[in-house]
Amino acid sequence: xxxxxxxxxxxxxxxxxxxxxxxxxxxxxxxxxxxxxxxxxxxxxxxxxxxxxxxxxxxxxxxxxxxxxxxxxxxxxxxxxxxxxxxxxxxxxxxxxxxxxxxxxxxxxxxxxxxxxxxxxxxxxxxxxxxxxxxxxxxxxxxxxxxxxxxxxxxxxxxxxxxxxxxxxxxxxxxxxxxxxxxxxxxxxxxxxxxxxxxxxxxxxxxxxxxxxxxxxxxxxxxxxxxxxxxxxx
Amino acid sequence: xxxxxxxxxxxxxxxxxxxxxxxxxxxxxxxxxxxxxxxxxxxxxxxxxxxxxxxxxxxxxxxxxxxxxxxxxxxxxxxxxxxxxxxxxxxxxxxxxxxxxxxxxxxxxxxxxxxxxxxxxxxxxxxxxxxxxxxxxxxxxxxxxxxxxxxxxxxxxxxxxxxxxxxxxxxxxxxxxxxxxxxxxxxxxxxxxxxxxxxxxxxxxxxxxxxxxxxxxxxxxxxxxxxxxxxxxxxxxxxxx
Numbered sequence: 001x002x003x004x005x006x007x008x009x010x011x012x013x014x015x016x017x018x019x020x021x022x023x024x025x026x027x028x029x030x031x032x033x034x035x036x037x038x039x040x041x042x043x044x045x046x047x048x049x050x051x052x053x054x055x056x057x058x059x060x061x062x063x064x065x066x067x068x069x070x071x072x073x074x075x076x077x078x079x080x081x082x083x084x085x086x087x088x089x090x091x092x093x094x095x096x097x098x099x100x101x102x103x104x105x106x107x108x109x110x111x112x113x114x115x116x117x118x119x120x121x122x123x124x125x126x127x128x129x130x131x132x133x134x135x136x137x138x139x140x141x142x143x144x145x146x147x148x149x150x151x152x153x154x155x156x157x158x159x160x161x162x163x164x165x166x167x168x169x170x171x172x173x174x175x176x177x178x179x180x181x182x183x184x185x186x187x188x189x190x191x192x193x194x195x196x197x198x199x200x201x202x203x204x205x206x207x208x209x210x211x212x213x214x215x216x217x218x219x220x221x222x223x224x225x226x227x228x229x230x231x232x233x234x
Numbered sequence: 235x236x237x238x239x240x241x242x243x244x245x246x247x248x249x250x251x252x253x254x255x256x257x258x259x260x261x262x263x264x265x266x267x268x269x270x271x272x273x274x275x276x277x278x279x280x281x282x283x284x285x286x287x288x289x290x291x292x293x294x295x296x297x298x299x300x301x302x303x304x305x306x307x308x309x310x311x312x313x314x315x316x317x318x319x320x321x322x323x324x325x326x327x328x329x330x331x332x333x334x335x336x337x338x339x340x341x342x343x344x345x346x347x348x349x350x351x352x353x354x355x356x357x358x359x360x361x362x363x364x365x366x367x368x369x370x371x372x373x374x375x376x377x378x379x380x381x382x383x384x385x386x387x388x389x390x391x392x393x394x395x396x397x398x399x400x401x402x403x404x405x406x407x408x409x410x411x412x413x414x415x416x417x418x419x420x421x422x423x424x425x426x427x428x429x430x431x432x433x434x435x436x437x438x439x440x441x442x443x444x445x446x447x448x449x450x451x452x453x454x455x456x457x458x459x460x461x462x463x464x465x466x467x468x469x470x471x472x473x474x475x
Contacts, residue, residue, distance in 0.1 A: 043279035050286035086324040093331035098472040129396035147376035233335035
């Protein structure tokens with residue numbers, strides 16, 4: 001009888017061990033395969049990133065080589081190259097007026113509502129993420145150093161105060177092929193969600209396409225031109 | 235009688251478990267085989283990554299050499315009095331555009347997610363988002379920053395910091411925490427702008443747990459935007475009026 005009981009207990013023990021082993025095996029496999037696939041995915045992402053960087057760098061080096069060859073020739077063509085590049089730098093920095101199709105977002109406060117800086121920033125960030133290449137807010141060109149911050153009754157942009165009780169107009173030049181199909185509908189959905197958050201009676205937001213829109217250059221008296229603390233490091 | 239019944243039940247259970255065990259072992263072997271394949275892919279991917287990294291270093295060296303040559307030629311032209319005004323403006327515009335390495339006094343901010351962040355319990359703000367980075371960058375511009383880089387990517391007039399899923403991208407380049415924002419500018423004003431901000435003060439409270447570290451530096455060097463991306467792809471839509 002005792003022997004029988006021993007066998008019964010032994011069987012249960014063996015069964016438990018088997019169950020434990022099965023569970024352990026299953027868990028180990030799931031964890032291991034998950035982390036391995038993550039690591040492979042991460043590596044593949046890094047490879048794609050380097051391939052893209054290398055392609056860009058290769059193209060840039062080829063252009064630089066041509067540029068240098070022209071400069072070394074020292075003929076009239078090289079002067080044109082320097083002037084052309086200077087203009088490209090100025091345009092990229094926002095120091096030249098630019099033109100193309102784009103969108104205009106108008107934020108109009110209703111009643112006593114005052115426009116928040118976060119709202120203006122949200123739209124400018126959305127436009128940047130959508131690939132805008134030039135942005136202005138109330139005709140102030142957004143440049144590298146542009147701040148958008150509330151100061152009591154105003155929002156400061158490039159050091160200029162704009163009343164929070166007045167409409168804010170944000171213009172952006174953006175890929176014309178995407179404006180109707182994606183940019184405007186997306187910005188309208190952002191506007192709707194903002195209006196829901198703030199309340200329909202707070203703010204009116206319109207988004208529209210504009211053809212051949214001009215975005216002004218940064219005025220020369222703005223802080224964007226200040227370089228007093230910058231020293232070339234190369 | 236009772237004992238026989240128990241034995242039968244046990245026998246059935248044991249048989250079932252043996253079956254499950256066999257199935258598990260087969261599955262385990264299959265997974266091991268897949269894991270071996272995956273290992274081979276990982277090794278290949280690592281080799282390919284090393285190749286691309288070496289290629290990048292070599293292209294970067296070539297780029298440095300060409301940029302130095304270009305600078306020398308432009309300086310030569312300027313010294314000869316040829317186009318000296320245009321060349322001076324060329325340098326100024328490049329600096330304003332963020333297309334040159336620059337140095338100066340500044341601050342280095344390091345932002346990190348909440349330690350041991352638990353997505354089920356912690357608030358959404360316990361993880362750094364693109365909006366957090368854009369917020370801090372705006373604070374620094376408002377504090378008088380003259381140049382800023384985000385994880386060594388120099389910011390320009392078209393600051394493109396956004397999220398794709400959980401990943402923050404700066405001009406399409408994936409960024410991982412900790413997020414380092416370096417700013418050249420009036421050091422005390424920049425530190426004051428960060429330390430006095432109520433939103434950042436809230437984020438760094440223990441219940442949200444964002445980690446923020448501020449270091450003042452007498453001199454920091456910020457890389458040119460050209461070290462990250464080609465600027466011309468960000469202005470191909472811009473026409474002269």
